[in-house]
Amino acid sequence: MEQQVATFSGFGRHGISPETVHDEDARSNFMMDLYRHLGSQAGAGRRDVFEGRVKPAFVKEHGRAPKDRHEVRKAVKDDPYFQFWGHLRVLANQTLFYENSQTVERQLDTLIDKAKPGKPKGKLELDSNFEIPKYQAPFDMHWMPGSFFTETTKDDVAAGAMYDSGGLYVMTSGNLGPLGDGGAYSVINYLRENYPDFNPKRILDQGCTVGHNTLPFKDAWPDAEVIGLDIGAPVLRYAHARAESLGCDVTFTQQNAEHTKYDDESFDFVTSTMFLHETSRKAVHNIIAEGYRILKPGGLMLHLEQPPFRWFDDPFEQFVRDWDTHNNNEPFWGPMHDMDLAAVAVESGFKRKDIVEEMAPLIKPTKTDNYAEGPGAWYVFAAWKR
Numbered sequence: 001m002e003q004q005v006a007t008f009s010g011f012g013r014h015g016i017s018p019e020t021v022h023d024e025d026a027r028s029n030f031m032m033d034l035y036r037h038l039g040s041q042a043g044a045g046r047r048d049v050f051e052g053r054v055k056p057a058f059v060k061e062h063g064r065a066p067k068d069r070h071e072v073r074k075a076v077k078d079d080p081y082f083q084f085w086g087h088l089r090v091l092a093n094q095t096l097f098y099e100n101s102q103t104v105e106r107q108l109d110t111l112i113d114k115a116k117p118g119k120p121k122g123k124l125e126l127d128s129n130f131e132i133p134k135y136q137a138p139f140d141m142h143w144m145p146g147s148f149f150t151e152t153t154k155d156d157v158a159a160g161a162m163y164d165s166g167g168l169y170v171m172t173s174g175n176l177g178p179l180g181d182g183g184a185y186s187v188i189n190y191l192r193e194n195y196p197d198f199n200p201k202r203i204l205d206q207g208c209t210v211g212h213n214t215l216p217f218k219d220a221w222p223d224a225e226v227i228g229l230d231i232g233a234p235v236l237r238y239a240h241a242r243a244e245s246l247g248c249d250v251t252f253t254q255q256n257a258e259h260t261k262y263d264d265e266s267f268d269f270v271t272s273t274m275f276l277h278e279t280s281r282k283a284v285h286n287i288i289a290e291g292y293r294i295l296k297p298g299g300l301m302l303h304l305e306q307p308p309f310r311w312f313d314d315p316f317e318q319f320v321r322d323w324d325t326h327n328n329n330e331p332f333w334g335p336m337h338d339m340d341l342a343a344v345a346v347e348s349g350f351k352r353k354d355i356v357e358e359m360a361p362l363i364k365p366t367k368t369d370n371y372a373e374g375p376g377a378w379y380v381f382a383a384w385k386r
Contacts, residue, residue, distance in 0.1 A: 010169075010178060011028075011166055011169050011178060012169075012177070012179040014179075014245045015114070015241070015244075015246070016114050016115060016161075016238060016242050016245050017165065018104050018161050018165045019107060024102075028166045028170060031095065031166075032169075032170050032173060034092050035092055035170060035171060036173050038085065038092065039173065042085055042088075043085070043320075045085075046085060049079060049081040050316055054076050054079055055075075057075075058071075058075045066316075068315050069309065069315050069316075069318035069319040072316055072318070073322070073326065076319075089323075090143065090327055090328070093142055093144075094143045096167060096170055097143060097145060097167065098145075100162045100166060100167055101162055103165060104162050105158070108157075108158055111238075112153075112154075112156070112157055114241060115157045115237050115238060115240070115241035116241075117240070117241075118244075120240070120244055121244060121248070122243055122248065122250045123252070124236065124237065124240040124251075124252050125251065125252070125253040125254060126236065126237075126254045130231070130233070130255075132231055133231065133256060133280075135279070135280040136149070136231065136278075136279075140329055141278060141329055141330065142171070142328060143329050144163065146159060147159070148160075148163065148209055148230070148231070148232040149231055149232035149233065149235075151234055155237065156234045156237070158234060159232060159235050160210045160234050160236075160242075161238055163210055163235065164180075164212075164238065175362065175376070176212075176365075178365070178366070179365070180213075181213055181215065181216050181365055182362060182363055182364050182365055183212070183213045183273035183304055184205075184215075184216035185216050185365050186304065186362055186363040186378050187271060187304055187360075188217070188220045188363075189361065190360040190361075191302075200221060200267075200269035200299075200300070201221075201223070201224050201268050202225045202227075202267045202268050202269070203217050203227065203268065203269045203270075203271070204270045205226070205228045206271070206272040206275055207230060207272050207273075207275030207278065207279075208228030208229060208230050208252065209230055209232070209235045210235050210239045210242055211228050211239035211240075211243055211250065211252065213273040214226060214239070214243075214250055215250060216365075217269075217271075218248050218249065224268075226250045227250070227251045228250060228251070228252045228253070229252075229253050229254075229257055229260070230252070230254065231255075231256060232254075236252045239252045257287045257290065258283055258286035258287055259286065259290060260290060260294065262294045263294070264293055265293075265295065265296045267295055267296065267299060268295075268296055268300070269301075269302070270294065270295055270300075270301045271301070271302045271303065272303045272304065273303075274304060275303070276336055277306070277333045277337065278330070278332060279336070280332055281332070281336065284341075288301070288344050288345055291348070292350060292383075292385060296385070297386065298384070298385065298386070299385045300382060300383070300384055300385075301345075301382065301383045301385070302380065302381070303341075303380075303382075304378045304380060304381075305336075305337075306321060306337065306378075306379055307337075308337050308339070308340075308341075308379070309321065309322070309337050309338055321337070322334050322337070341357070342357060349385075354383055354385070354386050355381075355383045356380065356383070357381055357382075358379075359378065359379060359380070360380045361377055361378075362376040362377055362378055
């Protein structure tokens with residue numbers, strides 16, 4: 001019997017979304033519940049096991065508690081609870097992207113046709129000679145096969161479709177809203193609360209992938225020119241088609257954020273959302289320096305991330321926040337969160353008095369209220385070019 005087309009609970013659809021059938025939606029809903037369980041009851045259990053079993057054994061052997069996240073990681077690596085949780089968490093990511101890849105593969109030709117520009121409102125700029133940075137090439141980031149840049153066929157959009165078709169939504173337990181754009185609305189909310197007169201006319205979103213956090217800037221500042229930048233052609237093709245289906249006039253361009261083609265002092269606002277930790281230490285230096293170069297005087301650079309490790313005195317909390325470095329194919333996570341971004345910004349030309357580091361509320365967009373406060377908070381690293 002033919003399966004009926006269904007709807008994945010809570011996920012925001014648009015014109016380029018892969019179609020799913022009942023069983024695919026059921027699996028996505030199951031994966032959502034698994035992620036939530038691993039992040040709540042099972043995740044909290046790690047603290048109980050550490051305090052009740054691992055830490056006392058470490059103190060007995062060393063005469064002191066673990067001094068940093070590295071000692072905690074070594075102490076828990078042979079504990080069955082941590083092994084079981086870790087295997088389930090990795091398996092969840094691998095299974096999620098495997099299932100998404102099957103959904104995308106069976107309709108890839110249709111998705112490619114849908115993504116081809118008709119009479120576009122925005123622009124798509126691809127570079128056939130673009131070279132993927134060496135530090136990115138070896139990794140299936142987040143265990144997504146081929147990461148965000150691999151192409152296996154002409155006009156490929158599979159990477160974008162895999163990431164968008166529930167990937168981000170499920171991994172974040174829906175906390176970024178139906179369209180996965182909670183990061184951008186958190187930035188917008190933060191700016192409206194703290195800098196209500198800020199009205200950028202030209203905006204660059206670095207590491208935009210499929211534009212989840214690019215389009216809201218056009219919503220917030222309709223008269224602005226908004227540009228999303230990424231290294232992956234498949235995600236950019238998909239991002240462009242997604243924006244068009246949502247009626248949004250945005251340019252998507254294939255460039256390296258470390259060295260762009262733009263003129264000096266040509267942007268009012270340079271931003272990113274959970275992007276810096278996907279790049280190398282050297283790349284972070286280059287990206288911030290490039291941000292300074294292309295910002296106009298009076299312009300703002302703002303990166304949304306998780307807070308640096310130094311903000312947490314508890315070695316176990318640092319360990320939990322560093323788990324992705326060693327287990328989720330995100331090797332730059334730990335080194336980036338060890339960096340002093342303010343020092344890097346000063347080195348790039350910003351003045352320390354114009355640098356802001358603070359936490360901002362996570363905003364969970366809904367269909368009726370783009371500014372409903374959600375669970376958690378973001379680390380805001382921002383610098384004004386005076």
